[in-house]
Amino acid sequence: MSIEVKNLVKRFGSLAVCNNLNLEIPSGELVALLGPSGSGKTTLLRMIAGLEQPDSGSVLFHGADATFSDVRDRNVGFVFQHYALFGHMRIADNIAFGLRVRPRETRPSEAAIKKKVAELLKLVQLDAMAERFPHQLSGGQRQRVALARALAVEPKVLLLDEPFGALDAKVRKELRRWLRRLHDEMHVTSVFVTHDQEEAMEVADRIVVMNEGRIEQQGAPDEVYDNPATPFVLKFLGDVNLFHGRNASGKAEADVSYVRPHELEIVATAEADTWAVTLAQTLTVGPNTRIEFKRDDDGSYVDVELPREAWINARDRLNLINGCRVHLKPRRVTRFAAPV
């Protein structure tokens, strides 16, 4: 089922929370809505779901206008951050719930429901947990049950709002990969909301970057990361150093240059496009070392990031110690016009 959002506007009071959004999601795609808190991601998801109505514009499901159709007629499955499982029901009954509450004419037989639940338990790798209650499961397992429950009614569209938000970093990572694999098996058109750029990059076919109720850019993760359309996208997708007004050789420029910390090389001598700097301090976290330099020309700080071994090599080769003076050479510079 493809989804199309056309000129969608939603205001709360005078605030345009979604400000003329246009979006096309092809059937079977997994799309991440990525943006900071308050950028309108959840509101957009809720309008696609039918839980919220727009002030103007439309939502089309497979080409047909669904803007004002009832949430029950849209055939969407939901998974939210806080697993809303029924605490008094066993896991198998939680998953079966959506099928059992169907009207008699469309309700599958109890044998068919049991078969479906067994399949889903296998899919989310919780076969052994069927008879447990939600409180006997870990957070990650409960979130997998929530997903199985959403999938039980065979939705045409799956909507996930920060589904892994409440879980610890390690479980989050596991569940992301697992969601990606699950999506590759099921091919249900899926939209998930996140404010975590790493999560969006790792899981989604396509990322929609939102800011203040607008779509800043959309595209494949690599496309958006490598060719950011705006300074906002560039900054939101990872750390970046800003160089105002001057290029590396000191020539005045109207543009702002942006260089990511891992795209700077430490060199001993000045070249055409290098910045003269003084080493301020280093910090090693896990596999990477972050080296902070102070620019000689304007005193601003510049971060360089290197794999730990590359840093040790550079340090030994160039005799790098705090206070020493070297030069930084960008491998790649992105320029945008300076804001007026």
Ligand SMILES: Nc1ncnc2c1ncn2[C@@H]1O[C@H](COP(=O)(O)OP(=O)(O)OP(=O)(O)O)[C@@H](O)[C@H]1O
């Ligand atoms: N029912 C409502 N009434 C009034 N304002 C609302 C309502 N729902 C959301 N808002 C406001 O709309 C803006 C966007 O909210 P939304 O939840 O869509 O953002 P978000 O990008 O999903 O943020 P988060 O990541 O924090 O959930 C916020 O400023 C929020 O306060």
